[in-house]
Amino acid sequence: MKKTFFIVGSMLPLVAAAQRYNVVYIMTDDHTAQMMSCYDRTNVETPNLDRIARDGVRFTRSYVANSLSGPSRACMLTGKHSHKNGFTNNEHGIFDGSQQTMPKLMREAGYQTAIIGKWHLVSTPTGFDYWDILPAQGNYYNPDFIRMDSRKPDGVTYVEKGYLTNIITDKSINWLEKQRDRSKPFILFVHHKACHRDWLPELKYLREYEDKTFSLPENFYDDFEGREAAAAQEMHIGKDMDIIYDVKMDSPDMKTRLSGSYRNMVSRLDKEDLRKYDFFYDSLTVEFLKEYPDYKELQKELETKKPSEYSARAKQFCEFKFQRYMRDYAKIVKSLDDNVGRFLDYLKQSGLSDSTLVVYTSDQGFYMGEHGWFDKRFMYEESFATPLVMQFPASLSTRRGDITEMVQNIDYAPTFLELAGAKIPEDIQGESLLPLIKGEHPKKWRKSLYYHYYEYPAEHAVKRHYGVATDRYKLMHFYNDNDQWELYDRQADPREMHNIYGQPGTEKVTKELKKELKKLQIQYDDPILERYPL
Structure with missing residues:
Protein backbone atom coordinates (compact mmCIF):
# COMPACT_ATOMS: atom_id res chain seq x y z
CA MET A 1 0.00 0.00 0.00
CA LEU A 200 14.62 -14.49 38.57
CA PRO A 201 13.56 -11.68 40.93
CA GLU A 202 15.50 -8.72 42.20
CA LEU A 203 16.65 -9.82 45.66
CA LYS A 204 14.82 -7.04 47.49
CA TYR A 205 11.56 -8.38 46.07
CA LEU A 206 12.07 -12.07 46.89
CA ARG A 207 9.18 -11.99 49.37
CA GLU A 208 6.89 -9.76 47.31
CA TYR A 209 3.53 -11.34 46.42
CA GLU A 210 4.18 -14.35 48.67
CA ASP A 211 0.93 -13.66 50.54
CA LYS A 212 -1.10 -13.38 47.34
CA THR A 213 -3.12 -16.21 45.84
CA PHE A 214 -3.66 -15.63 42.15
CA SER A 215 -6.99 -16.63 40.63
CA LEU A 216 -6.99 -19.51 38.17
CA PRO A 217 -8.11 -18.50 34.67
CA GLU A 218 -11.51 -19.91 33.76
CA ASN A 219 -9.96 -22.17 31.12
CA PHE A 220 -6.96 -23.34 33.15
CA TYR A 221 -8.03 -26.98 32.75
CA ASP A 222 -8.62 -26.77 29.01
CA ASP A 223 -8.73 -30.17 27.27
CA PHE A 224 -8.30 -28.67 23.75
CA GLU A 225 -11.28 -30.47 22.28
CA GLY A 226 -11.50 -29.76 18.54
CA ARG A 227 -8.06 -28.08 18.55
CA GLU A 228 -5.41 -30.63 17.62
CA ALA A 229 -2.54 -28.15 17.30
CA ALA A 230 -3.32 -26.63 20.70
CA ALA A 231 -3.31 -30.09 22.24
CA ALA A 232 0.12 -30.89 20.75
CA GLN A 233 1.98 -27.95 22.34
CA GLU A 234 4.65 -28.36 25.04
CA MET A 235 4.07 -25.24 27.13
CA HIS A 236 1.61 -26.52 29.70
CA ILE A 237 2.17 -25.46 33.30
CA GLY A 238 1.32 -28.90 34.60
CA LYS A 239 3.01 -31.06 32.00
CA ASP A 240 5.94 -28.95 30.83
CA MET A 241 6.89 -26.45 33.54
CA ASP A 242 10.17 -27.64 35.07
CA ILE A 243 10.03 -28.03 38.86
CA ILE A 244 13.58 -26.71 39.26
CA TYR A 245 14.19 -24.36 36.32
CA ASP A 246 10.78 -22.67 36.44
CA VAL A 247 9.34 -23.36 39.89
CA LYS A 248 12.74 -23.13 41.68
CA MET A 249 12.13 -26.08 43.99
CA ASP A 250 15.69 -27.37 44.19
CA SER A 251 17.71 -29.61 46.49
CA PRO A 252 21.04 -31.44 45.98
CA ASP A 253 19.37 -34.77 45.24
CA MET A 254 16.94 -33.33 42.68
CA LYS A 255 17.70 -33.27 38.97
CA THR A 256 15.74 -32.40 35.84
CA ARG A 257 16.54 -31.74 32.19
CA LEU A 258 16.95 -28.01 32.92
CA SER A 259 18.36 -28.10 36.47
CA GLY A 260 21.93 -27.48 35.27
CA SER A 261 20.88 -24.38 33.33
CA TYR A 262 19.01 -23.03 36.34
CA ARG A 263 21.95 -23.51 38.70
CA ASN A 264 24.31 -21.84 36.24
CA MET A 265 22.08 -18.75 36.06
CA VAL A 266 21.74 -18.47 39.82
CA SER A 267 25.48 -19.06 40.37
CA ARG A 268 26.16 -15.70 38.71
CA LEU A 269 25.16 -14.08 42.01
CA ASP A 270 27.90 -12.94 44.35
CA LYS A 271 28.45 -15.17 47.39
CA GLU A 272 26.41 -13.08 49.84
CA ASP A 273 23.58 -12.50 47.38
CA LEU A 274 23.49 -16.20 46.56
CA ARG A 275 23.17 -16.95 50.26
CA LYS A 276 20.09 -14.67 50.46
CA TYR A 277 18.60 -16.21 47.34
CA ASP A 278 19.18 -19.77 48.51
CA PHE A 279 17.82 -19.08 51.98
CA PHE A 280 14.52 -17.94 50.50
CA TYR A 281 14.01 -20.65 47.89
CA ASP A 282 15.54 -23.43 49.99
CA SER A 283 12.97 -22.67 52.69
CA LEU A 284 10.19 -22.99 50.12
CA THR A 285 11.72 -26.22 48.82
CA VAL A 286 11.75 -27.79 52.29
CA GLU A 287 8.03 -27.05 52.66
CA PHE A 288 7.38 -28.27 49.15
CA LEU A 289 9.04 -31.65 49.76
CA LYS A 290 7.04 -32.08 52.95
CA GLU A 291 3.79 -31.32 51.11
CA TYR A 292 4.64 -33.19 47.90
CA PRO A 293 6.95 -36.14 48.66
CA ASP A 294 5.17 -37.84 45.75
CA TYR A 295 5.81 -34.99 43.27
CA LYS A 296 7.47 -37.30 40.73
CA GLU A 297 4.42 -39.53 40.55
CA LEU A 298 2.17 -36.48 40.34
CA GLN A 299 4.30 -35.06 37.55
CA LYS A 300 3.89 -38.30 35.59
CA GLU A 301 0.13 -37.98 35.96
CA LEU A 302 0.24 -34.40 34.66
CA GLU A 303 2.24 -35.59 31.67
CA THR A 304 0.08 -38.55 30.74
CA LYS A 305 -3.52 -37.53 31.44
CA LYS A 306 -5.84 -34.89 30.10
CA PRO A 307 -6.40 -31.95 32.46
CA SER A 308 -10.03 -33.01 32.98
CA GLU A 309 -8.76 -36.41 34.15
CA TYR A 310 -6.31 -35.11 36.78
CA SER A 311 -6.84 -36.43 40.26
CA ALA A 312 -7.52 -33.93 43.03
CA ARG A 313 -3.96 -34.40 44.23
CA ALA A 314 -2.51 -33.78 40.75
CA LYS A 315 -4.62 -30.63 40.39
CA GLN A 316 -3.29 -29.40 43.72
CA PHE A 317 0.29 -29.90 42.49
CA CYS A 318 -0.48 -28.23 39.15
CA GLU A 319 -1.96 -25.22 40.92
CA PHE A 320 1.07 -25.03 43.21
CA LYS A 321 3.24 -24.66 40.10
CA PHE A 322 0.88 -21.98 38.78
CA GLN A 323 1.10 -19.93 41.99
CA ARG A 324 4.89 -20.09 42.06
CA TYR A 325 5.05 -19.03 38.40
CA MET A 326 2.68 -16.12 38.93
CA ARG A 327 4.47 -14.88 42.04
CA TRP A 445 -7.94 2.18 8.41
CA ARG A 446 -7.38 -1.57 8.36
CA LYS A 447 -10.30 -3.82 9.24
CA SER A 448 -8.21 -6.97 9.68
CA LEU A 449 -4.77 -8.19 10.76
CA TYR A 450 -2.45 -10.80 9.30
CA TYR A 451 -0.35 -13.19 11.40
CA HIS A 452 2.22 -15.85 10.53
CA TYR A 453 4.21 -18.06 12.94
CA TYR A 454 7.04 -20.26 11.59
CA GLU A 455 9.15 -21.83 14.35
CA TYR A 456 8.41 -25.57 14.21
CA PRO A 457 9.75 -28.07 15.04
CA ALA A 458 11.26 -26.28 18.01
CA GLU A 459 10.92 -25.69 21.72
CA HIS A 460 7.29 -25.78 22.93
CA ALA A 461 6.13 -27.58 19.76
CA VAL A 462 3.74 -24.91 18.53
CA LYS A 463 2.90 -25.80 14.97
CA ARG A 464 3.29 -23.38 12.08
CA HIS A 465 0.22 -21.36 11.31
CA TYR A 466 -1.07 -18.19 9.71
CA GLY A 467 -4.36 -16.40 10.01
CA VAL A 468 -6.57 -13.36 9.84
CA ALA A 469 -8.30 -11.50 12.66
CA THR A 470 -11.20 -9.08 12.31
CA ASP A 471 -13.26 -7.20 14.88
CA ARG A 472 -15.26 -10.31 15.64
CA TYR A 473 -13.67 -13.37 14.08
CA LYS A 474 -10.35 -15.14 13.88
CA LEU A 475 -9.47 -17.73 11.24
CA MET A 476 -6.26 -19.77 11.51
CA HIS A 477 -4.65 -22.40 9.31
CA PHE A 478 -2.13 -24.81 10.86
CA TYR A 479 0.10 -26.27 8.15
CA ASN A 480 3.37 -28.04 7.37
CA ASP A 481 3.02 -31.40 9.18
CA ASN A 482 -0.74 -31.05 9.43
CA ASP A 483 -3.63 -29.31 7.70
CA GLN A 484 -6.09 -27.96 10.25
CA TRP A 485 -8.33 -24.91 10.21
CA GLU A 486 -9.72 -23.12 13.27
CA LEU A 487 -12.43 -20.48 13.41
CA TYR A 488 -13.45 -18.46 16.46
CA ASP A 489 -16.27 -16.06 17.13
CA ARG A 490 -14.53 -13.83 19.65
CA GLN A 491 -17.74 -12.09 20.58
CA ALA A 492 -19.47 -15.30 21.62
CA ASP A 493 -16.27 -17.10 22.68
CA PRO A 494 -13.68 -14.58 23.94
CA ARG A 495 -11.60 -17.35 25.55
CA GLU A 496 -11.28 -19.07 22.14
CA MET A 497 -12.33 -22.46 23.43
CA HIS A 498 -14.71 -23.58 20.67
CA ASN A 499 -13.42 -24.15 17.17
CA ILE A 500 -16.48 -23.65 14.96
CA TYR A 501 -14.73 -24.22 11.62
CA GLY A 502 -16.87 -26.46 9.42
CA GLN A 503 -19.94 -26.25 11.65
CA PRO A 504 -23.32 -25.61 10.00
CA GLY A 505 -24.07 -21.92 9.74
CA THR A 506 -20.43 -20.83 9.46
CA GLU A 507 -20.12 -21.24 5.68
CA LYS A 508 -20.68 -17.58 4.84
CA VAL A 509 -18.32 -16.11 7.42
CA THR A 510 -15.67 -18.72 6.58
CA LYS A 511 -15.83 -17.78 2.90
CA GLU A 512 -15.55 -14.08 3.75
CA LEU A 513 -12.60 -14.64 6.08
CA LYS A 514 -10.73 -16.76 3.54
CA LYS A 515 -11.28 -14.00 0.99
CA GLU A 516 -9.89 -11.47 3.48
CA LEU A 517 -6.97 -13.75 4.30
CA LYS A 518 -6.10 -14.10 0.64
CA LYS A 519 -6.32 -10.33 0.19
CA LEU A 520 -3.82 -9.79 3.02
CA GLN A 521 -1.45 -12.46 1.71
CA ILE A 522 -1.46 -10.75 -1.67
CA GLN A 523 -1.10 -7.29 -0.10
CA TYR A 524 1.88 -8.39 2.02
CA ASP A 525 3.25 -10.68 -0.72
CA ASP A 526 3.48 -13.79 1.46
CA PRO A 527 4.66 -16.74 -0.69
CA ILE A 528 2.71 -19.16 1.52
CA LEU A 529 -0.25 -18.42 -0.73
CA GLU A 530 1.46 -20.29 -3.56
CA ARG A 531 1.79 -23.38 -1.37
CA TYR A 532 -1.69 -23.18 0.11
CA PRO A 533 -3.88 -21.34 -2.41
CA LEU A 534 -7.21 -20.06 -1.12
Missing part, protein backbone atom coordinates in the same frame (compact mmCIF):
# COMPACT_ATOMS: atom_id res chain seq x y z
CA LYS A 2 1.38 3.38 -0.97
CA LYS A 3 2.41 5.60 1.94
CA THR A 4 1.65 9.29 1.73
CA PHE A 5 3.51 11.76 3.92
CA PHE A 6 1.45 14.82 4.72
CA ILE A 7 1.71 17.89 6.90
CA VAL A 8 -1.20 19.40 8.74
CA GLY A 9 -1.35 22.33 11.09
CA SER A 10 -0.95 20.46 14.34
CA MET A 11 1.98 18.49 12.94
CA LEU A 12 4.05 21.39 11.60
CA PRO A 13 6.43 21.40 14.59
CA LEU A 14 7.33 17.81 13.81
CA VAL A 15 9.17 18.70 10.63
CA ALA A 16 11.01 21.77 11.84
CA ALA A 17 14.61 20.71 12.46
CA ALA A 18 14.93 22.68 15.70
CA GLN A 19 11.68 21.28 17.10
CA ARG A 20 11.71 17.64 16.10
CA TYR A 21 10.64 15.34 18.89
CA ASN A 22 12.83 12.71 20.48
CA VAL A 23 11.60 9.12 20.80
CA VAL A 24 12.15 6.73 23.69
CA TYR A 25 10.98 3.23 22.81
CA ILE A 26 10.81 0.99 25.89
CA MET A 27 10.22 -2.64 25.00
CA THR A 28 10.03 -5.55 27.37
CA ASP A 29 10.07 -9.26 26.64
CA ASP A 30 6.97 -11.40 27.25
CA HIS A 31 5.17 -8.74 29.28
CA THR A 32 1.48 -9.33 28.77
CA ALA A 33 -1.46 -6.98 29.19
CA GLN A 34 -2.93 -9.21 31.93
CA MET A 35 0.01 -8.14 34.10
CA MET A 36 -0.29 -4.39 33.52
CA SER A 37 -2.91 -2.67 35.65
CA CYS A 38 -4.03 -0.06 33.12
CA TYR A 39 -5.30 -3.08 31.17
CA ASP A 40 -6.19 -5.52 33.94
CA ARG A 41 -6.17 -4.98 37.72
CA THR A 42 -6.72 -8.64 38.57
CA ASN A 43 -3.13 -9.61 39.30
CA VAL A 44 -0.75 -6.69 39.88
CA GLU A 45 -0.51 -2.92 40.14
CA THR A 46 1.88 -1.10 37.77
CA PRO A 47 1.52 2.58 38.73
CA ASN A 48 4.49 3.81 36.71
CA LEU A 49 3.58 2.02 33.52
CA ASP A 50 0.05 3.31 34.03
CA ARG A 51 1.44 6.87 34.14
CA ILE A 52 2.26 6.59 30.45
CA ALA A 53 -1.30 5.61 29.59
CA ARG A 54 -2.83 8.16 31.96
CA ASP A 55 -0.90 11.04 30.42
CA GLY A 56 -1.16 9.74 26.85
CA VAL A 57 -2.97 6.99 25.01
CA ARG A 58 -3.68 3.31 25.53
CA PHE A 59 -4.13 1.10 22.48
CA THR A 60 -6.80 -1.46 23.31
CA ARG A 61 -6.27 -3.62 20.23
CA SER A 62 -2.53 -3.80 19.73
CA TYR A 63 -1.10 -6.95 18.14
CA VAL A 64 2.07 -8.52 16.77
CA ALA A 65 2.77 -10.08 13.39
CA ASN A 66 4.68 -13.08 14.77
CA SER A 67 4.53 -13.87 18.50
CA LEU A 68 8.18 -14.70 19.10
CA SER A 69 10.93 -12.46 20.43
CA GLY A 70 13.46 -12.21 17.58
CA PRO A 71 10.95 -12.14 14.73
CA SER A 72 8.82 -9.59 16.57
CA ARG A 73 11.84 -7.31 16.97
CA ALA A 74 12.65 -7.68 13.29
CA CYS A 75 9.09 -6.66 12.39
CA MET A 76 9.41 -3.59 14.60
CA LEU A 77 12.78 -2.56 13.15
CA THR A 78 11.74 -2.95 9.51
CA GLY A 79 8.01 -2.23 9.48
CA LYS A 80 7.60 -5.48 7.53
CA HIS A 81 6.19 -8.95 8.13
CA SER A 82 8.62 -11.78 8.84
CA HIS A 83 8.68 -13.21 5.33
CA LYS A 84 9.81 -9.81 4.04
CA ASN A 85 12.47 -8.97 6.64
CA GLY A 86 13.83 -12.53 6.50
CA PHE A 87 13.89 -13.28 10.24
CA THR A 88 11.07 -15.75 10.62
CA ASN A 89 12.21 -17.68 13.71
CA ASN A 90 14.80 -17.81 16.49
CA GLU A 91 16.06 -21.31 15.76
CA HIS A 92 17.54 -20.92 12.29
CA GLY A 93 17.78 -17.22 11.53
CA ILE A 94 20.29 -14.39 11.49
CA PHE A 95 18.87 -10.92 11.00
CA ASP A 96 20.21 -9.35 7.81
CA GLY A 97 21.62 -6.09 9.11
CA SER A 98 22.39 -4.84 5.62
CA GLN A 99 18.71 -4.33 4.81
CA GLN A 100 16.72 -1.13 5.19
CA THR A 101 15.67 -0.54 8.80
CA MET A 102 13.85 2.18 10.65
CA PRO A 103 16.91 3.16 12.76
CA LYS A 104 18.93 3.66 9.55
CA LEU A 105 16.18 5.84 8.10
CA MET A 106 15.92 7.82 11.34
CA ARG A 107 19.65 8.42 11.26
CA GLU A 108 19.42 9.61 7.66
CA ALA A 109 16.74 12.04 8.87
CA GLY A 110 19.23 13.56 11.32
CA TYR A 111 18.45 11.53 14.44
CA GLN A 112 21.00 9.99 16.76
CA THR A 113 20.15 6.33 17.28
CA ALA A 114 20.98 4.10 20.26
CA ILE A 115 19.90 0.71 21.62
CA ILE A 116 20.59 -0.58 25.13
CA GLY A 117 19.61 -4.01 26.42
CA LYS A 118 18.18 -7.01 24.63
CA TRP A 119 18.90 -7.36 20.91
CA HIS A 120 18.24 -11.08 20.31
CA LEU A 121 18.71 -10.97 16.53
CA VAL A 122 21.96 -12.97 16.38
CA SER A 123 23.76 -10.47 14.13
CA THR A 124 25.59 -7.33 15.20
CA PRO A 125 23.33 -4.24 15.36
CA THR A 126 23.44 -1.88 12.39
CA GLY A 127 21.93 1.55 11.97
CA PHE A 128 22.80 2.62 15.51
CA ASP A 129 25.22 5.33 16.56
CA TYR A 130 25.53 3.57 19.90
CA TRP A 131 24.73 0.08 21.14
CA ASP A 132 25.31 -1.83 24.35
CA ILE A 133 23.45 -5.12 24.16
CA LEU A 134 22.94 -8.48 25.84
CA PRO A 135 24.34 -11.61 24.24
CA ALA A 136 21.46 -13.92 23.27
CA GLN A 137 18.81 -13.94 26.04
CA GLY A 138 21.04 -12.33 28.66
CA ASN A 139 21.11 -12.98 32.41
CA TYR A 140 19.21 -11.29 35.22
CA TYR A 141 22.12 -11.44 37.68
CA ASN A 142 25.55 -9.84 37.04
CA PRO A 143 24.93 -10.01 33.29
CA ASP A 144 27.30 -9.96 30.35
CA PHE A 145 27.00 -7.09 27.87
CA ILE A 146 28.50 -6.49 24.44
CA ARG A 147 29.47 -2.87 23.88
CA MET A 148 30.21 -1.35 20.50
CA ASP A 149 33.86 -0.60 19.86
CA SER A 150 35.25 1.10 16.75
CA ARG A 151 38.24 -1.25 16.83
CA LYS A 152 36.18 -4.44 17.05
CA PRO A 153 33.18 -4.75 14.69
CA ASP A 154 31.48 -7.37 16.89
CA GLY A 155 31.97 -5.33 20.05
CA VAL A 156 33.59 -6.01 23.41
CA THR A 157 32.06 -8.39 25.95
CA TYR A 158 32.20 -7.54 29.65
CA VAL A 159 30.37 -8.24 32.91
CA GLU A 160 28.21 -5.64 34.65
CA LYS A 161 27.48 -6.12 38.35
CA GLY A 162 23.90 -5.86 39.57
CA TYR A 163 20.33 -6.70 38.58
CA LEU A 164 19.68 -6.48 34.87
CA THR A 165 16.53 -4.33 34.85
CA ASN A 166 18.27 -1.73 37.02
CA ILE A 167 21.41 -1.86 34.88
CA ILE A 168 19.60 -1.28 31.59
CA THR A 169 17.83 1.72 33.11
CA ASP A 170 21.10 3.09 34.50
CA LYS A 171 22.79 2.73 31.13
CA SER A 172 19.90 4.39 29.32
CA ILE A 173 19.86 7.37 31.65
CA ASN A 174 23.65 7.64 31.45
CA TRP A 175 23.53 7.72 27.65
CA LEU A 176 20.97 10.51 27.73
CA GLU A 177 22.85 12.45 30.37
CA LYS A 178 26.46 12.03 29.29
CA GLN A 179 26.90 10.35 25.93
CA ARG A 180 24.42 11.64 23.38
CA ASP A 181 24.99 14.44 20.90
CA ARG A 182 22.80 17.23 22.28
CA SER A 183 22.73 18.98 18.92
CA LYS A 184 20.57 16.22 17.45
CA PRO A 185 17.18 14.73 18.20
CA PHE A 186 17.43 11.11 19.27
CA ILE A 187 15.63 7.79 19.22
CA LEU A 188 16.64 5.54 22.11
CA PHE A 189 15.59 1.89 22.27
CA VAL A 190 15.47 0.68 25.89
CA HIS A 191 15.07 -3.09 25.58
CA HIS A 192 14.57 -5.06 28.78
CA LYS A 193 14.94 -8.81 29.27
CA ALA A 194 12.08 -8.67 31.76
CA CYS A 195 9.66 -10.46 31.87
CA HIS A 196 11.30 -13.39 30.06
CA ARG A 197 11.70 -16.86 31.50
CA ASP A 198 13.47 -17.75 33.77
CA TRP A 199 11.77 -15.38 36.21
CA ASP A 328 7.91 -14.87 40.44
CA TYR A 329 6.61 -13.27 37.24
CA ALA A 330 4.88 -10.57 39.31
CA LYS A 331 8.15 -9.86 41.15
CA ILE A 332 9.87 -9.28 37.80
CA VAL A 333 7.10 -6.85 36.84
CA LYS A 334 7.56 -5.02 40.16
CA SER A 335 11.20 -4.21 39.38
CA LEU A 336 10.30 -3.31 35.82
CA ASP A 337 7.63 -0.87 36.93
CA ASP A 338 10.04 0.72 39.41
CA ASN A 339 12.56 1.31 36.67
CA VAL A 340 10.06 2.72 34.20
CA GLY A 341 9.08 5.17 36.92
CA ARG A 342 12.71 6.07 37.55
CA PHE A 343 13.25 6.64 33.84
CA LEU A 344 10.12 8.81 33.50
CA ASP A 345 11.24 10.85 36.50
CA TYR A 346 14.61 11.44 34.85
CA LEU A 347 12.97 12.63 31.65
CA LYS A 348 10.88 15.10 33.62
CA GLN A 349 13.68 16.35 35.84
CA SER A 350 16.04 16.80 32.89
CA GLY A 351 13.47 18.69 30.83
CA LEU A 352 13.43 16.00 28.14
CA SER A 353 9.79 15.10 28.72
CA ASP A 354 8.83 18.38 27.04
CA SER A 355 10.29 17.13 23.75
CA THR A 356 10.11 13.34 23.93
CA LEU A 357 7.56 10.75 22.86
CA VAL A 358 7.66 7.76 25.23
CA VAL A 359 6.42 4.44 23.86
CA TYR A 360 6.00 1.35 26.03
CA THR A 361 5.23 -2.09 24.63
CA SER A 362 6.32 -5.72 24.72
CA ASP A 363 7.58 -7.93 21.93
CA GLN A 364 4.41 -10.00 22.33
CA GLY A 365 1.91 -11.11 24.93
CA PHE A 366 2.14 -14.16 27.18
CA TYR A 367 -0.04 -16.81 28.79
CA MET A 368 -0.57 -16.46 32.50
CA GLY A 369 -2.32 -19.78 32.89
CA GLU A 370 -4.93 -19.30 30.16
CA HIS A 371 -5.50 -22.72 28.55
CA GLY A 372 -3.16 -23.98 31.30
CA TRP A 373 -0.19 -22.42 29.50
CA PHE A 374 2.91 -20.30 29.87
CA ASP A 375 4.90 -18.89 26.90
CA LYS A 376 3.45 -17.41 23.68
CA ARG A 377 3.68 -18.25 19.90
CA PHE A 378 0.03 -18.98 19.13
CA MET A 379 -2.35 -16.58 17.41
CA TYR A 380 -4.75 -17.03 20.32
CA GLU A 381 -5.48 -13.72 21.96
CA GLU A 382 -3.18 -13.63 25.01
CA SER A 383 0.01 -13.95 22.96
CA PHE A 384 -1.20 -12.30 19.75
CA ALA A 385 -2.10 -9.14 21.68
CA THR A 386 0.50 -6.92 23.31
CA PRO A 387 0.28 -3.85 25.54
CA LEU A 388 0.97 -0.50 23.88
CA VAL A 389 0.86 2.89 25.60
CA MET A 390 2.34 6.23 24.53
CA GLN A 391 3.00 9.48 26.37
CA PHE A 392 3.45 12.70 24.40
CA PRO A 393 5.12 16.03 25.00
CA ALA A 394 2.61 18.63 26.18
CA SER A 395 3.44 20.78 23.16
CA LEU A 396 2.37 18.05 20.74
CA SER A 397 -1.31 18.31 19.89
CA THR A 398 -2.65 14.78 20.33
CA ARG A 399 -5.58 12.93 21.77
CA ARG A 400 -5.68 11.32 25.20
CA GLY A 401 -7.38 8.10 26.31
CA ASP A 402 -8.05 4.87 24.43
CA ILE A 403 -7.39 4.14 20.77
CA THR A 404 -9.58 1.26 19.65
CA GLU A 405 -8.46 0.74 16.06
CA MET A 406 -6.46 -2.43 15.32
CA VAL A 407 -2.72 -1.75 15.21
CA GLN A 408 0.29 -3.98 14.76
CA ASN A 409 4.00 -3.85 15.53
CA ILE A 410 4.83 -3.25 11.85
CA ASP A 411 3.25 0.18 12.42
CA TYR A 412 5.96 1.53 14.75
CA ALA A 413 8.53 2.15 12.02
CA PRO A 414 6.34 4.41 9.82
CA THR A 415 5.04 6.19 12.94
CA PHE A 416 8.52 7.18 14.07
CA LEU A 417 9.56 8.12 10.55
CA GLU A 418 6.59 10.42 10.10
CA LEU A 419 7.24 11.94 13.51
CA ALA A 420 10.81 12.64 12.36
CA GLY A 421 9.60 14.29 9.17
CA ALA A 422 11.17 11.53 7.10
CA LYS A 423 9.79 9.93 3.97
CA ILE A 424 8.18 6.54 4.54
CA PRO A 425 9.53 4.09 1.92
CA GLU A 426 7.02 2.36 -0.34
CA ASP A 427 8.06 -1.13 0.79
CA ILE A 428 7.24 -0.58 4.47
CA GLN A 429 4.11 -2.60 5.17
CA GLY A 430 2.92 -0.92 8.35
CA GLU A 431 0.83 2.24 8.68
CA SER A 432 1.76 5.36 10.63
CA LEU A 433 -0.24 5.65 13.84
CA LEU A 434 -0.04 9.44 13.90
CA PRO A 435 -3.53 9.98 12.43
CA LEU A 436 -4.95 7.86 15.27
CA ILE A 437 -2.81 9.64 17.83
CA LYS A 438 -4.12 13.00 16.62
CA GLY A 439 -7.67 11.82 17.20
CA GLU A 440 -8.61 11.02 13.63
CA HIS A 441 -10.56 7.90 12.65
CA PRO A 442 -9.49 7.23 9.05
CA LYS A 443 -12.22 5.49 7.06
CA LYS A 444 -9.61 3.45 5.23
